[in-house]
Amino acid sequence: MVISMRPDATEAQIEAVIRKLQELNLDSHRSTGVNRTVIGAIGDISQIDTRDFEILEGVDEVVRISAPYKLASRQFKSNNTVIKIGEVEIGGREVVVIAGPCSIEDSEQIDKIARLVAASGARILRGGAFKPRTSPYSFQGLGENGLKIMREAADKYNLAICSEIMDASQIGLMLNYVDILQVGARNMQNYTLLRSLSKLNKPVLLKRGLSATIEELLMSAEYILAGGNQEVILCERGIRTFETYTRNTMDICAIPVVQKLSHLPIIADPSHGTGIRDKVLPMARAAIAAGADGLIVEVHHDPNKAVSDGAQSLYPEQFDKLMKELEIIARAIGRTLGI
Numbered sequence: 001m002v003i004s005m006r007p008d009a010t011e012a013q014i015e016a017v018i019r020k021l022q023e024l025n026l027d028s029h030r031s032t033g034v035n036r037t038v039i040g041a042i043g044d045i046s047q048i049d050t051r052d053f054e055i056l057e058g059v060d061e062v063v064r065i066s067a068p069y070k071l072a073s074r075q076f077k078s079n080n081t082v083i084k085i086g087e088v089e090i091g092g093r094e095v096v097v098i099a100g101p102c103s104i105e106d107s108e109q110i111d112k113i114a115r116l117v118a119a120s121g122a123r124i125l126r127g128g129a130f131k132p133r134t135s136p137y138s139f140q141g142l143g144e145n146g147l148k149i150m151r152e153a154a155d156k157y158n159l160a161i162c163s164e165i166m167d168a169s170q171i172g173l174m175l176n177y178v179d180i181l182q183v184g185a186r187n188m189q190n191y192t193l194l195r196s197l198s199k200l201n202k203p204v205l206l207k208r209g210l211s212a213t214i215e216e217l218l219m220s221a222e223y224i225l226a227g228g229n230q231e232v233i234l235c236e237r238g239i240r241t242f243e244t245y246t247r248n249t250m251d252i253c254a255i256p257v258v259q260k261l262s263h264l265p266i267i268a269d270p271s272h273g274t275g276i277r278d279k280v281l282p283m284a285r286a287a288i289a290a291g292a293d294g295l296i297v298e299v300h301h302d303p304n305k306a307v308s309d310g311a312q313s314l315y316p317e318q319f320d321k322l323m324k325e326l327e328i329i330a331r332a333i334g335r336t337l338g339i
């Protein structure tokens with residue numbers, strides 16, 4: 001943290017800043033220039049609120065130069081974190097695709113989609129049993145019964161399972177069926193839930209919040225890491241902007257930005273990122289080209305009859321073609337796609 005004093009700051013004001021740093025067990029480095037004095041704070045500033053210094057007499061500007069997250073940062077761990085889910089590794093050389101319906105609807109539906117996405121090369125089955133719907137009157141998910149039929153289908157086609165957890169009270173139940181616990185965009189800053197997940201030894205797929213900055217996403221990951229759970233997969237799923245032609249604005253650039261800042265794997269969700277089927281395909285290709293460690297994509301055998309997100313769900317034939325294209329893109333950037 002660097003504290004820049006005003007040109008007219010008095011010696012007493014400069015000393016007051018240094019004293020405050022000392023009270024917080026921070027060392028200081030004072031440098032007096034021609035126009036002004038700049039004070040560098042040395043030590044752990046993770047607990048510091050920069051505003052506490054901004055309000056001191058004579059202070060012009062306070063800039064935090066180190067990231068507020070630590071465990072999630074590349075400085076803390078330089079090599080990429082690879083998360084193992086059975087035989088699948090997320091964050092390694094292979095690009096991993098998670099695919100399936102938005103919601104689990106019935107056993108025939110989930111079996112059919114699991115078979116199709118597995119045949120196309122998906123490694124993990126997605127499907128919501130607890131759905132965060134904008135309206136309380138919309139379908140809310142099948143709950144435990146949904147997880148049960150999803151597990152049967154996944155086992156039949158040798159797939160792992162990723163499903164959303166909405167509340168800490170669902171942890172015990174979810175652990176019986178699910179391989180990756182998905183934290184949805186709406187819960188990215190539900191710190192009570194994140195703390196509960198931090199006590200587990202289970203991969204968590206943490207989606208970027210609807211209006212969250214990349215730093216806020218990494219701070220949420222920090223909650224999970226700080227409690228002891230090192231298995232966090234980040235997910236860019238689009239953010240809300242002033243644009244109306246797409247459901248969200250897919251922030252592809254977040255992928256290389258996160259990869260520079262953090263060692264955690266990051267995947268992309270072009271389905272929620274765009275909200276429209278024909279936009280999902282180019283954004284899926286772009287995300288892999290940009291270096292994403294994988295994708296989570298909604299696929300439905302009959303999207304027009306899907307109980308949720310039919311408009312953004314790919315037809316199985318589209319998904320199959322996409323996987324073949326992704327294989328070529330992955331190869332072009334020195335990665336693989338196990339299809």
Ligand code: PEP
Nearest residue numbers: 102184185186207237272
């Ligand atoms: C989902 O994956 O079905 C979902 C609800 O996603 P998000 O939390 O990104 O909106």
Ligand code: MN
Nearest residue numbers: 102298308309
């Ligand atoms: Mn959905």
